[in-house]
Amino acid sequence: MLDLTETNPTRVGLPMPEAEIRAALADARVLRYEPTPFGDAAARRAVSAYHGGAVPPEHVVLTASTSEAYALLFKLLGDPGDRILFPVPSYPLFDYLAGLEDLETVSYPSVWEEGDWLIDLDGLEERMDDRTRAVLVVSPNNPTGAMLRKDEADRLLALCGRRGLAVIADEVFADHVFTDAPSRVRSLAGRDEALVFVLGGLSKSCLLPQMKAAWIAASGPADLLDDALARLEVVTDTYLSVNTLVQLALPRLLALRGVIRPPLMARLAGNRARLAQALRGSAATLLPTDGGWSAVVRVPRHPGEEERVLRLLTRHGLRVHPGFFFDFPAEAFLVVSLLGPEDEFARGAAILAADADAP
Template sequence: MVDAKILNSISSRARALEASKIREVAELGMKKDGVLPLWFGEGAWSTNPLIVDAAIASLKAGNHMYQPNNGMMALRQAICTYSNELLSSRLNPAQVTVTPSGMQGLMLTAEFLVSPGDRIVAVEPGWPNLIGAFKATGAEITSVTIVPKDGHWTLDVDGLIAELTPGTKAVVINSPNNPTGWIMSDEEQCLVLEHCRRFGIWIVADDVYTRLYRHGRHAPSFLSITEPEDLLISVNSFSKCWSMTGWRLGWIVAPAVFEGKLGQLTEFNTSCTAGFVQEAGITALRDGEEEIASLLEKIQTGYELSAERLNTFSRVEFIEPDGAFYCFFRVDGLTNSFAAAVEILEQTKVGLAPGVAFGPQGEGYLRLCYAQPVDVLEEAFVRLEPFLSK
């Protein structure tokens, strides 16, 4: 227990931070043998050797030094080429800042936008780190809730727009959504963009799962419909699509006029992203489409197995996701999802994320990452059956 006097000596924002409930469950599980870890948003597969070899070659070539704050120009250009081909965007390198992870990109975005007391509207349930970054910089959060309706996850977009009142600093949208798999449609994005343009409200788009879309090559993206000067920050990462969670590499897209300010903020945070890691990112973007196709095929197999099994349990209410790689399911009678996740871990050695970690709207739910081999998922459901059936 931290002494109260010592605790009070740190900033009020640091004192107010709450531990991630996902991380709490995972920390318990990491101390045990034989646990099936389905708690994080992380696939089970290693990074493609082409990408690994690019990093090794870069290290052997002597790429050991500091890099530009905003990232290597070759990677920034590769990101533009990738995005413009995929999304019909019109990016130029001045809009791109490379970050050591998507999470750092979110934190950089929050530091860039938020003054203490600023009003941020967020779509929830949502990844706790996404909201946490804005809370850590002093934002006041207003939530608009995704809800199950007629067998789909839906958002009242008119209700969202009604919350985007003059004086709101930004709206934070994660689509495809973690944990639900909800998608904001093209039409809905256009409505939100038009409103935000009218009132000078920033859009922060967490685009990490854009390629993990079950109905096409990519999910709808604000980058496809915005102009370069629009108040949009898109945050992305190499973690999910290229199986690079441990590499810590991401990027943000913002209006080019802020290239210098984002570089300055980077200088005072991490200074730069490692050059050899950036070289791996260039290879992923240029040569990684087969890797993405292979990953999507494995993820679809994992989804089909998981959906089939979940739908056999009478206590479980499960809605098909349109994107990402999670099953977010409600368990009848479950009122404390964190306690349930701990109990499941202790009794079955299956690690799940508690729904309450994604906001109060997630209470009563559990999240399972199905980006796993078939044999792992089959064993997980064998172990889970007593809990989900009782």
């Protein structure tokens, strides 16, 4: 089997500063329990610094994962039956996360135009009603890699501010960006036109999903923000779910990004180049991206995404994801993870190219 769907960063042979990680976890203070609803002060200061001070430590909330951050925010923002707007194509977990909090999800489309994924902001506004509580954005998006553009961010925040809606900005891939285009927004951290909750975590930033540590960086108009944080404190105080060990280690783990990131970026860029090279001259096209761990390949419509994916699997032992897993608006797209080892990736890319040209 050749697996181009592997997104577990602990299984792809990337070098990690193992001794430093172990040392960060060997903290004598772990024998004491000093619960705090939003998490250890030093860890929150480190997250604030990670965001360039755009959000002060008092407005940082530690969580056990980004998924848990979503759940906490959904508890905070909605009552059963309220609605959350989420982007498509995107990461396919939002229905579950919202459903488990008895919220409904309504998708809003991004459209592929002139080589760019653009949020259909008029379509987004049309989908808002009096039960809508929040709009979710994922930047860089998983799997398209598209980042929010400055004009989109300005319009989105103004719209949400006007309507009293919160913006939840999933920026877990923000450290893994290939573009320096000034039209792209690096982060919504600290924006205050609406209530904004930026999500990030060790899972992607440090390739350490097993540590179970993430955060919410909150900002917004002072009255709304104070009220939201006071309520969120009740929610987090009820669970106190982030373990002491990882809270104590967090500043040192975050500081290791400097050594963890370069080999990852080289892997992502190298595999992208291999894919582009393999597809050149074939019937498949590699879509441009701003960042993230995935690549999107447009393939001929015939024989259909599902048939193609099954054909790749049964004829060639190659595993890729069909676009419909991520709710692409049309056929036919394939999604591959750029994380895997170079040799295996190159062999998979060659198979993809040959298959795109097969009848």
